[in-house]
Amino acid sequence: MHPYRTHHCGELKKADVNERVRLSGWVHSVRDHGGVIFIDLRDHYGITQIVIDPRQPFYRDIEHWRVESVLCFTGTVTARSPETVNPRLATGEIEVSADEMRVLAEAEPIPFQIAREDDCSEFMRLEHRYLDLRRHSLHRNIVLRSQIITEMRKVLTERGFCEYQTPILTSSSPEGARDYLVPSRLHPGSFYALPQAPQQFKQLLMVGGFDKYFQVAPCFRDEDARADRSPGEFYQLDMEMSFVTQDELFEAVEDVMVQVFRKYGCRKMTEVPFPRLPYREAMDKYGTDKPDLRNPLEMRDVTEIFRDSGFNAFANTVAQGGTVRTIAVKGCAGRPRKFFDDMIGYAQSVGAKGLAYIAWVDGREKSPIAKFLSREELDRLKAAGEVDDGDVMFFVADAEKDALRIGGRVRDELGRRLELIDETIYRFCWVVDFPMYELNEDTGEVEFSHNPFSMPQGGMKDLEEKDPLDVLAYQYDIVCNGVELSSGAVRNHDPELMYRAFEIAGYDRGEVDRRFPALQRAFHYGAPPHAGIAPGIDRIVMLCAGAKNIREVIAFPMNQRAQDLMMSAPNAVSEQQLRELHIRIRRPSAGSHNAQS
Numbered sequence: 001m002h003p004y005r006t007h008h009c010g011e012l013k014k015a016d017v018n019e020r021v022r023l024s025g026w027v028h029s030v031r032d033h034g035g036v037i038f039i040d041l042r043d044h045y046g047i048t049q050i051v052i053d054p055r056q057p058f059y060r061d062i063e064h065w066r067v068e069s070v071l072c073f074t075g076t077v078t079a080r081s082p083e084t085v086n087p088r089l090a091t092g093e094i095e096v097s098a099d100e101m102r103v104l105a106e107a108e109p110i111p112f113q114i115a116r117e118d119d120c121s122e123f124m125r126l127e128h129r130y131l132d133l134r135r136h137s138l139h140r141n142i143v144l145r146s147q148i149i150t151e152m153r154k155v156l157t158e159r160g161f162c163e164y165q166t167p168i169l170t171s172s173s174p175e176g177a178r179d180y181l182v183p184s185r186l187h188p189g190s191f192y193a194l195p196q197a198p199q200q201f202k203q204l205l206m207v208g209g210f211d212k213y214f215q216v217a218p219c220f221r222d223e224d225a226r227a228d229r230s231p232g233e234f235y236q237l238d239m240e241m242s243f244v245t246q247d248e249l250f251e252a253v254e255d256v257m258v259q260v261f262r263k264y265g266c267r268k269m270t271e272v273p274f275p276r277l278p279y280r281e282a283m284d285k286y287g288t289d290k291p292d293l294r295n296p297l298e299m300r301d302v303t304e305i306f307r308d309s310g311f312n313a314f315a316n317t318v319a320q321g322g323t324v325r326t327i328a329v330k331g332c333a334g335r336p337r338k339f340f341d342d343m344i345g346y347a348q349s350v351g352a353k354g355l356a357y358i359a360w361v362d363g364r365e366k367s368p369i370a371k372f373l374s375r376e377e378l379d380r381l382k383a384a385g386e387v388d389d390g391d392v393m394f395f396v397a398d399a400e401k402d403a404l405r406i407g408g409r410v411r412d413e414l415g416r417r418l419e420l421i422d423e424t425i426y427r428f429c430w431v432v433d434f435p436m437y438e439l440n441e442d443t444g445e446v447e448f449s450h451n452p453f454s455m456p457q458g459g460m461k462d463l464e465e466k467d468p469l470d471v472l473a474y475q476y477d478i479v480c481n482g483v484e485l486s487s488g489a490v491r492n493h494d495p496e497l498m499y500r501a502f503e504i505a506g507y508d509r510g511e512v513d514r515r516f517p518a519l520q521r522a523f524h525y526g527a528p529p530h531a532g533i534a535p536g537i538d539r540i541v542m543l544c545a546g547a548k549n550i551r552e553v554i555a556f557p558m559n560q561r562a563q564d565l566m567m568s569a570p571n572a573v574s575e576q577q578l579r580e581l582h583i584r585i586r587r588p589s590a591g592s593h594n595a596q597s
Helices: 059-064 122-127 136-158 199-207 246-264 279-286 312-319 337-349 375-385 400-417 459-465 495-504 509-515 517-523 537-545 575-580
Strands: 020-033 036-043 046-052 070-079 094-105 181-183 191-193 212-221 232-242 276-278 299-301 323-329 356-361 364-366 392-398 428-432 437-439 446-448 475-480 483-490 530-533
Touching: 020 046, 020 094, 036 059, 036 070, 046 070, 059 094, 136 212, 136 246, 136 537, 199 212, 199 232, 199 517, 199 530, 232 246, 232 537, 246 428, 246 475, 246 483, 246 530, 246 537, 276 279, 279 299, 279 400, 279 428, 299 400, 312 323, 312 392, 323 375, 323 400, 337 400, 356 375, 392 400, 459 495, 483 537, 495 509, 495 517, 509 517
Parallel strands: 046 094, 276 428
Antiparallel strands: 020 036, 020 070, 036 046, 070 094, 181 191, 212 232, 232 530, 299 323, 323 392, 356 364, 356 392, 428 475, 437 446, 475 483, 483 530
């Protein structure tokens, strides 16, 4: 017999009754039922109930061993009586009557409960992550993560993709976030950077003649945490394809999403092909480029109705170049006054000056602003919102950018408060046709709005003849339930076209060559048309698991301050290490937040 186990703790069934077995695992719980002791023994696979008779010689030893101690039991499988069958356990029809016990590891008192999914502080959970990982919900999520990554690899391999690895130590480049820098011992004063993404390497693989690349790639960005973004590092399913159109790349990505979400997701999902939503339409309707399409509410533009209206607050906003957006809500007019007051408070909390509304009740307009509007204007608003008796229209007036942002947040909040969001489905879409450039509000200069390596729609002709702010790019995002899973693009593989694209954003040829030397040189030796994307694995697993926080699907996450509480990272290093790297620490002065090195 194996020294530790003949079976795992989720394996034994009624067919195994009378078999002699050995199991090892953690003590999940202990129950004393009038002398007979019942232990739930847990391992990676499940739980088996162990029964210990008072006549066993090790019976008295049980009281010395705490929960989470690791024990090994040998005994005989017996059937549970019908009234004691536990349908919630895979092993619920049997138990093991133990006649031998070995202690493999004794546990000290644990800082929080595991069997009860104890609701302790996140600080405690992260400090003792190895214990937290034993909890069923988190353990299940990490296993799910492994299964999803395996499925991704399977789908892409079957589609002819090959997995290649790219460097972790590379050069610093402007990818949009701060780099993590690694000092070089052999080259004093010079630094490597951890890759924010394998962007240039995967493009160079295409130049190198490889056709379909993917990689489960670690990426490193020195940025703040959010509920759907881990600080420091994250993983993405990095992909690139040569000689393909945007449509062909979409088809490959949709195949991965369908296979993963149908197999491991907990809801229905959008049928393929996923709908495509131009960026401008997404902003106009939803106030965001990552819309949650489960929410049926949409924004509409009613600026012209208020242009010459008697409601001066809105008319003045329009006169100053602003806009008025409305969100019509069906059947909302009967809500108590507090609902409307709370929505006004919410709008103000996200930057609105206020939130106007009109409710149609018993054929009349009920609103603080209705008295300032003519009958014609009220009728035009009713027609624009396609509302009937019992409906409400909410209004936001501001500069266009702010009105869209605030309107989008109000739309989301209305969806939540009115329970309009269908929690039983994954709603996917592609957001396409992003603008190539945008105006920097602080400097007034034109800059890239998305990915500088993207192919402009219309090629050199549009770059030469169009207002830069009107140039669209072959850039796209894939979005699910309001979560951006990835950005991607058809790449600009023409060196002259790239020089011109960067010139418009204020980079001369010399600077392009200095910043992207390998990519720019490579493109002069024959680069194929290629396109890529990199869906975020952490976010995909979070959606499939139904988790609210990305730290619930990462085995060893950092906290919101980019600290690993378990490993005490980041930490100080010795003077000897600093001398070897030719680094001297300059402590922050009073009032400063960052040390310099």
